[in-house]
Amino acid sequence: MAEAAESSGDPGTTSPRPLFAGLSDISISQDIPVEGEITIPMRSHIREFDSSTLNESVQNTIMRDLKAVGKKFMHVLYPRKSNTLLRDWDLWGPLILCVTLALMLQRSSIDSEKDGGPQFAEVFVIVWFGAVTITLNSKLLGGNISFFQSLCVLGYCILPLTVAMLVCRLVLLAEPGPINFVVRFFVVIVMFAWSIVASTAFLADSQPPNRKALAIYPVFLFYFVISWMILTFTP
Amino acid sequence: MAAADELAFHEFEEASDLLAETPDAATTSGSNQLTPQGHVAVAVDSGGSYGAEEEVEESDRTALLQEEKQQPGFWTFGYYQSFFDVDTSQVLDRIRGSLLPRPGHNFVRHHLRNRPDLYGPFWICATLAFVLAVTGNLTLVLAQRRDPSIHYSPQFHKVTVAGVTIYCYVWLVPLALWAFLRWRKGVRERMGPYTFLETVCVYGYSLFVFIPTVVLWLIPVPWLQWLFGGLALALSAASLVFTLWPVVREDTRLVAAVLLSTVVLLHALLAVGCKPLPLAHPAPPTQAASLSPDLPPPPTSSAHTT
Numbered sequence: 001m002a003e004a005a006e007s008s009g010d011p012g013t014t015s016p017r018p019l020f021a022g023l024s025d026i027s028i029s030q031d032i033p034v035e036g037e038i039t040i041p042m043r044s045h046i047r048e049f050d051s052s053t054l055n056e057s058v059q060n061t062i063m064r065d066l067k068a069v070g071k072k073f074m075h076v077l078y079p080r081k082s083n084t085l086l087r088d089w090d091l092w093g094p095l096i097l098c099v100t101l102a103l104m105l106q107r108s109s110i111d112s113e114k115d116g117g118p119q120f121a122e123v124f125v126i127v128w129f130g131a132v133t134i135t136l137n138s139k140l141l142g143g144n145i146s147f148f149q150s151l152c153v154l155g156y157c158i159l160p161l162t163v164a165m166l167v168c169r170l171v172l173l174a175e176p177g178p179i180n181f182v183v184r185f186f187v188v189i190v191m192f193a194w195s196i197v198a199s200t201a202f203l204a205d206s207q208p209p210n211r212k213a214l215a216i217y218p219v220f221l222f223y224f225v226i227s228w229m230i231l232t233f234t235p
Numbered sequence: 236m237a238a239a240d241e242l243a244f245h246e247f248e249e250a251s252d253l254l255a256e257t258p259d260a261a262t263t264s265g266s267n268q269l270t271p272q273g274h275v276a277v278a279v280d281s282g283g284s285y286g287a288e289e290e291v292e293e294s295d296r297t298a299l300l301q302e303e304k305q306q307p308g309f310w311t312f313g314y315y316q317s318f319f320d321v322d323t324s325q326v327l328d329r330i331r332g333s334l335l336p337r338p339g340h341n342f343v344r345h346h347l348r349n350r351p352d353l354y355g356p357f358w359i360c361a362t363l364a365f366v367l368a369v370t371g372n373l374t375l376v377l378a379q380r381r382d383p384s385i386h387y388s389p390q391f392h393k394v395t396v397a398g399v400t401i402y403c404y405v406w407l408v409p410l411a412l413w414a415f416l417r418w419r420k421g422v423r424e425r426m427g428p429y430t431f432l433e434t435v436c437v438y439g440y441s442l443f444v445f446i447p448t449v450v451l452w453l454i455p456v457p458w459l460q461w462l463f464g465g466l467a468l469a470l471s472a473a474s475l476v477f478t479l480w481p482v483v484r485e486d487t488r489l490v491a492a493v494l495l496s497t498v499v500l501l502h503a504l505l506a507v508g509c510k511p512l513p514l515a516h517p518a519p520p521t522q523a524a525s526l527s528p529d530l531p532p533p534p535t536s537s538a539h540t541t
Binding site: 119122137139140141142210211212213214217218221224225228229232 | 312315316318319321322323324326354358361362365369372391
């Protein structure tokens with residue numbers, strides 16, 4: 001085999017070299033390895049990579065996930081028709097957003113339980129069960145999006161409303177009045193529209209064309225309820 | 236027999252030759268066979284734009300029947316998908332049919348065409364529950380503006396109460412009605428009872444008229460509120476009565492009258508329960524919570540049906 005390799009190794013030479021002329025270059029005294037790995041070199045490289053994620057520092061792992069979540073936040077804030085949210089779905093982002101929103105909606109005043117605003121559990125349940133219901137609805141209508149992809153998109157598109165909640169809390173630190181309410185109303189309306197546009201950009205293509213409105217209406221109701229909870233929040 | 240076998244083989248060869256030469260010929264002859272059935276379906280039904288759809292439905296149905304004879308079992312996803320097999324235009328048409336009931340038109344036969352769906356009832360009930368909670372909240376806000384002594388709070392528990400009440404109404408009352416109609420099936424000759432899903436569909440779509448009514452109830456003029464309430468109740472109950480009339484007509488007078496009046500009464504109870512009670516005079520803060528819209532508990536009202 002070594003001869004064939006040597007003879008075919010120089011195709012460019014036009015001078016007719018006698019066959020097996022390069023044989024003398026080979027030091028036959030050296031042991032030609034006839035044993036070794038038959039695996040492709042790439043695979044051992046991948047094996048190295050796999051074990052390295054186990055051994056890497058915790059900071060690296062967390063930063064990698066946080067960067068993925070941050071990249072998806074950017075995709076939500078500037079909704080274009082891209083597949084990043086759908087392809088590499090994850091539920092970290094929706095969890096962070098839902099917990100932040102539920103914590104901020106907690107009232108600090110001492111109200112009786114019946115009359116109070118939404119408790120943490122209520123917000124949590126509404127967000128997650130609402131998303132599950134909308135996903136089931138779109139799958140039952142014949143959409144071809146997977147369950148977790150849809151949950152991921154719906155959860156990430158709560159980001160504008162979480163920003164609206166932050167702004168509302170800051171605005172509520174000022175003195176109450178009609179201007180206060182108008183500002184909060186305007187901010188919530190704009191962020192509500194942004195959420196709907198973002199989620200429609202990702203979800204609309206997966207539905208059959210004559211049922212798009214049927215699948216989008218529950219999304220509209222979902223974000224409307226969350227916007228209502230944000231707008232009626234009083235500390 | 237050898238001759239019959241030869242004939243059969245010859246036909247197959249001929250057919251395969253035909254297919255090889257003109258692949259379009261087979262498809263057109265197949266659809267020609269199916270369109271006569273479709274045309275018959277179009278002539279019988281008077282539903283305008285649905286003619287073409289009926290034709291497609293008939294041909295689809297015959298094709299499906301030839302392939303498989305049984306529905307998927309209730310443990311498969313496809314079983315539940317069959318209840319959501321509606322298009323946007325169909326849902327809108329059903330909503331329009333429930334908003335404008337006409338004496339001759341039967342909602343089930345005319346609009347559902349024996350294909351009930353669960354999309355309409357489910358999302359109409361969800362919308363109604365949330366709209367009730369939102370407008371209840373808004374009523375309190377508006378009342379507080381007029382009279383600052385009333386204590387304002389978001390009262391989020393109303394969503395839960397409203398949702399549970401409405402969903403129980405749309406599921407338990409049709410269940411009772413359907414069971415009662417099946418029990419009286421022996422008296423009827425002409426028309427079979429409706430299936431359970433069709434009854435749920437009728438009730439669900441009939442609740443649609445309450446959604447704009449609840450929003451219009453925000454206007455704090457009492458006689459206008461009663462007017463809107465009466466109008467909504469009339470439309471909704473009329474839709475129910477016109478649908479149930481053909482089924483109940485053959486029964487004895489007494490049973491028919493009692494059944495129809497019970498249906499209307501339950502519907503009226505729901506409507507009254509949804510209407511916000513007027514906050515006439517300034518009340519101390521502890522009583523303000525109890526003056527907010529309260530809803531009737533369903534179990535006691537469904538005990539009246541049978």
